[in-house]
Amino acid sequence: MVSVDLKRDRVLLRWGTQKYEWCIEPRYWRNPTFGVAFLLILPLFFFSYPHLLTMLTTANLLAALAIPLSLQILGTARVNFGPQFYLGIGGYTAALLNLSFGWNPFFTLLGTIFVCGSVALMLSPITWIARGLYFSLITLILPLAFLDLTYQFGDIFRGEVGLFGMSPLFDLGRVKWNYLSYYYLSLFLMLLYLLGAHKITKSRFGVSLAAINENENVARMMGINVSFYKVIYYVVPSILTGIVGWFIVHTFRSFAGVTYLPLEFMLKVLFIVIIGGRASVFGAVPGAYAVSIIEEALRSFGHISHWVFPLVLVAMIYLLPRGEGLWGLYKKRHPRDYYPKMHVRRE
Amino acid sequence: MIEIKNVGISFGGLRALDDVSFSVGKNEVVGLIGPNGAGKTTMMNIICGLYQPSDGSIHFEGTQITGMTSDKICKLGVSRTYQIPQPFYAMTALASVVTSVLNGKKRTNMSLGDAGLEASYYLEFVGLFSKRDELASNLNLYELRMLELARALATTPKLLLLDEAMAGLNPVESERALEMIWSAQEQFGITILWIEHVMKIIMKAAQRIVVLQYGKKIAEGPPEQIVKDPHIIEAYLGGKH
Numbered sequence: 001m002v003s004v005d006l007k008r009d010r011v012l013l014r015w016g017t018q019k020y021e022w023c024i025e026p027r028y029w030r031n032p033t034f035g036v037a038f039l040l041i042l043p044l045f046f047f048s049y050p051h052l053l054t055m056l057t058t059a060n061l062l063a064a065l066a067i068p069l070s071l072q073i074l075g076t077a078r079v080n081f082g083p084q085f086y087l088g089i090g091g092y093t094a095a096l097l098n099l100s101f102g103w104n105p106f107f108t109l110l111g112t113i114f115v116c117g118s119v120a121l122m123l124s125p126i127t128w129i130a131r132g133l134y135f136s137l138i139t140l141i142l143p144l145a146f147l148d149l150t151y152q153f154g155d156i157f158r159g160e161v162g163l164f165g166m167s168p169l170f171d172l173g174r175v176k177w178n179y180l181s182y183y184y185l186s187l188f189l190m191l192l193y194l195l196g197a198h199k200i201t202k203s204r205f206g207v208s209l210a211a212i213n214e215n216e217n218v219a220r221m222m223g224i225n226v227s228f229y230k231v232i233y234y235v236v237p238s239i240l241t242g243i244v245g246w247f248i249v250h251t252f253r254s255f256a257g258v259t260y261l262p263l264e265f266m267l268k269v270l271f272i273v274i275i276g277g278r279a280s281v282f283g284a285v286p287g288a289y290a291v292s293i294i295e296e297a298l299r300s301f302g303h304i305s306h307w308v309f310p311l312v313l314v315a316m317i318y319l320l321p322r323g324e325g326l327w328g329l330y331k332k333r334h335p336r337d338y339y340p341k342m343h344v345r346r347e
Numbered sequence: 348m349i350e351i352k353n354v355g356i357s358f359g360g361l362r363a364l365d366d367v368s369f370s371v372g373k374n375e376v377v378g379l380i381g382p383n384g385a386g387k388t389t390m391m392n393i394i395c396g397l398y399q400p401s402d403g404s405i406h407f408e409g410t411q412i413t414g415m416t417s418d419k420i421c422k423l424g425v426s427r428t429y430q431i432p433q434p435f436y437a438m439t440a441l442a443s444v445v446t447s448v449l450n451g452k453k454r455t456n457m458s459l460g461d462a463g464l465e466a467s468y469y470l471e472f473v474g475l476f477s478k479r480d481e482l483a484s485n486l487n488l489y490e491l492r493m494l495e496l497a498r499a500l501a502t503t504p505k506l507l508l509l510d511e512a513m514a515g516l517n518p519v520e521s522e523r524a525l526e527m528i529w530s531a532q533e534q535f536g537i538t539i540l541w542i543e544h545v546m547k548i549i550m551k552a553a554q555r556i557v558v559l560q561y562g563k564k565i566a567e568g569p570p571e572q573i574v575k576d577p578h579i580i581e582a583y584l585g586g587k588h
Contacts, residue, residue, distance in 0.1 A: 204449050204459045211446040214435035221395055223421035223450035223502055 035285070036191065043183045053179040055296045057251070060186035063288035064244050066272040067193040068237030070281050071200065073273070075233020076127045077213045078135040083241055083269055085143040088150075088261045090116050090242025094249040095163040096156070105169055105250045109243070116242030120235040127230040140266075147261035162256020169250045182251045189247060190285070193240060197281040209233065264306075268295075271309050275316055277325030286326040348373045348538050349425075349506055354393060354403035355562075363389045364400070364562045371506070376532065376539045378553030378570070380546075382582055385559040387542045388430060391508050394540075395427055396420045407506065421451060424505035428498075428512055430542075432491040434483035440494055441479040444469050444501045451502025469497040472534075473527060489520045493527070500531055507531075509541040513548050521548055528552070550574065558582070 005012040013020040046052040069083045093115040094108040103111065126138055150157035157163070169185065172178050200206050211219040212226055220226045249255045259265070268291055276287025291309075298308055320329060350370040356363050364386045371377045379387050392398045394405060396417040404413045412420050426447075435443050444466035449457060457465075470476045473493040478486060486494060492512060499507055512528065513521045525548055532539055543549035549556070550570040558566040558573065560582045566573060573579055 204457075204462065207442055207446050207459070208450060210438055210442065211435055211450075214437060215433055217397065217417075218429075218433045218435070219446070219450075220417040221397070221421060221427060222447045222498065223418050223452075224446070225416075225418045227416075 039187055040184075043180055047176065047180065050176060050179045052296075053183050055292050057179070057183045057186045059288045059292035060183070060190040061244055061248065062269065062272055062292060063284045064186070064190040064193050064247075065241055065269050066276065066284035066288055067190070067197050067281050068240040069269060069273055070284060071197050072233055072237040074201070074213050075209050075237075076230045077216060078127060078131070081136045081140040081270070082143040082266060083237075084260050084265050085139070085146055086116050086120065086238040086241040087245040087248075088143060088146050088257050089119055090245030091249050091255040091260065092150075092157060092163070092245075092257070093242070094246040095166050095255045098166045098249070099163060105167065105246075108250070109246055112242050112246040113239055116239045117235060120238035121231070124231040124234045127234050128227055143261045143266065144263070147257050150257040150261070157257060160256065160258050162254055162258065163249075164254035166249050166253050166255070168253055185251065186247065189244070194281060194285065201281060205229075267309065271313060274313060275325055277327035280325065280327045283325045283327030286330070290326065348375075348408060349394070349540070350406045351390075351394070352404050352406070354390070354400045354405065356389060356393060356398060356400045362562055364393070364559075366403070367559065367562070367564050368403075369557045369564060369567055371538055371540050374532070374536060374538055375555065376541060376553050378549040378556040379540060379542045379559065380544075380549060380556060380573075381559035384561075386562040387559055388510055389562075390559070391427060391510055391540075391542060394420075394425065394508060418450070421502055421504075422453065424452065424503070425508065426451070426499040426502045426504035426506070427508035428492070428495040428510055430511040430514060432488070432495055434486070434491055434494055434498075436484040437482060439480050439482055440470060440475055440486070440497075441466055443483060443494060444497050447498045447501035451504075466497075466501060469501045472500070472531070473497045488515050489524070492516065492524060496524075496527065496531070500535060500537075503535075504537055506538045506540065509539060509543075511542055511544060513543060513545045521545065525552060 001016060003014045005014070009023060011022045011024055013022075043053055043056060046056065065083060065087065069080060072080055072083070090112045093112045094105075097103040097108045097111045098105070123142075126135060130138055151159045168178075170181070172181055201209065208219070208224050208229060211222065211224060212229055216226050245255070245260070248260075272284060272287035272291050274287075275283075275290050276285065277283025294308060294312065316325065348371055352368050354367045355365045367386070367390065369377075379390065381387050389398065393400050394412075396412065396415050396419070400413060404411055406412070407420070407423055407425060410423065412423065412425075415423075435446070438446075441463065445459070445462045448454075448462040448465045448469075449459075467476060467479060470479050473496050475486075475490060475493055475497060478490060483491065483494060496512070509528070512524060516524060528539070529552070531537065541549060541553060543552075550573075553570055556566075556568065556570050556573045557564060558576075558579050565578050565582060566576050568576075
């Protein structure tokens with residue numbers, strides 16, 4: 001009933017009338033399953049090194065920040081220089097709701113989604129009125145202004161110290177197990193974002209998104225309601241970014257604006273987007289891991305990373321001038337080849 | 348089909364269009380000609396909703412479209428091409444046309460796959476099916492113009508606005524493009540408002556010509572009458588001639 005057939009380049013599995021095949025030729029090993037399996041196995045090697053597990057968890061969370069940002073860059077055709085603004089809003093909302101009102105993580109999640117969505121919706125008209133440098137400047141200033149607020153209202157946000165002692169998502173009783181579980185949770189969150197973003201870019205909405213990214217006016221003339229799309233692609237990634245803040249609050253159990261809102265953190269996220277591949281949702285994963293590993297490796301050298309990251313960036317731009325990044329290098333195709341090829345069967 | 352009444356627009360101190368009125372009937376091909384800077388493309392941009400006129404109104408099939416956004420006007424059935432092709436350079440030819448299919452006239456239950464099939468029909472119609480997977484940046488000028496035509500047709504327009512569709516094409520390509528436009532008009536039953544500088548082509552293609560100069564309409568009539576009009580000869584060649 002079940003037969004397995006090993007061909008030169010593929011494995012065929014027949015089960016009744018069903019036929020499944022997997023390509024095993026190394027040059028086609030681009031199946032995301034391999035990547036996911038690798039990421040699932042990876043922490044088991046670092047089980048005894050909590051700081052490395054934390055590094056991997058941070059890499060997942062950075063990727064989870066970069067994925068919505070890539071989607072936002074595509075959908076609004078503008079580069080948001082302050083994605084961490086919504087991370088701050090999400091984090092502080094969750095922390096304050098938890099500490100002040102004793103809401104459990106599920107309700108703080110709902111609160112985070114609501115607050116981030118409302119703020120993003122209120123600010124979304126900037127995607128219509130501000131272009132290029134103006135949009136970048138506005139988005140750059142937002143997190144810095146929010147950081148200032150956290151100092152101004154120190155009795156609420158606790159300024160530099162931040163908020164701590166929020167209730168955890170769950171507690172397995174042992175520290176190592178908790179680190180491992182947070183890694184898997186962050187991986188799950190990142191993969192969820194990745195899958196969602198991939199589905200969107202490959203759907204009918206993704207094609208319209210690509211058109212907006214290419215030329216707004218022409219897209220509008222082709223019947224695309226550009227203003228509506230821009231609002232959607234500003235608000236939804238903002239909510240997704242806020243959810244990462246919520247996750248940080250309930251896993252690391254402390255949240256300080258001074259860690260996430262300054263320019264250094266924003267630069268890290270933008271480095272991920274550029275190193276991984278400009279506006280490529282998959283590029284966020286290798287980008288985030290590369291940045292986290294470089295950062296961890298250079299931690300003992302102090303502030304050297306401030307020099308190393310720009311150098312890496314210049315090297316990337318010099319070596320991969322089309323902005324395809326690590327993902328483009330891996331795919332070896334044009335990075336913005338939006339639509340799957342259509343083949344005509346000649347049988 | 349479309350009625351333009353006393354339309355005027357100013358850019359700062361410049362009066363780009365002043366009190367222009369004309370109409371285009373169903374299945375008609377109307378040429379819009381005039382010297383450089385006469386306001387032809389501005390008129391097209393106003394019809395498409397890119398600019399809002401400072402006075403006058405435009406009615407499309409009885410609906411006032413002045414003040415509407417471009418996407419709504421497109422959904423009503425107005426589509427256009429550009430003087431300088433404006434393709435989506437980083438998208439494949441098929442993807443560009445798919446965008447039009449998905450966003451033009453509302454089609455119920457249109458999936459991405461269905462849209463791909465329909466888009467491939469339009470690409471085949473303009474002779475670009477073999478280039479469907481090419482990025483627009485790899486296409487030549489004639490192919491880009493054809494891609495624009497396919498993209499415009501894919502929104503299923505009732506009125507097609509062609510902005511210098513022959514610019515930069517050699518005589519053979521121009522003839523091919525003209526054939527294509529005629530056959531599009533025949534097959535899809537569309538009305539065409541056509542801006543053109545190549546007089547030979549527009550005189551052959553249009554049933555009626557509207558002439559603009561310095562933002563004002565100076566003549567309107569069948570091509571054979573227009574070529575003999577002394578005002579138009581003066582506008583194009585100067586008073587001496």
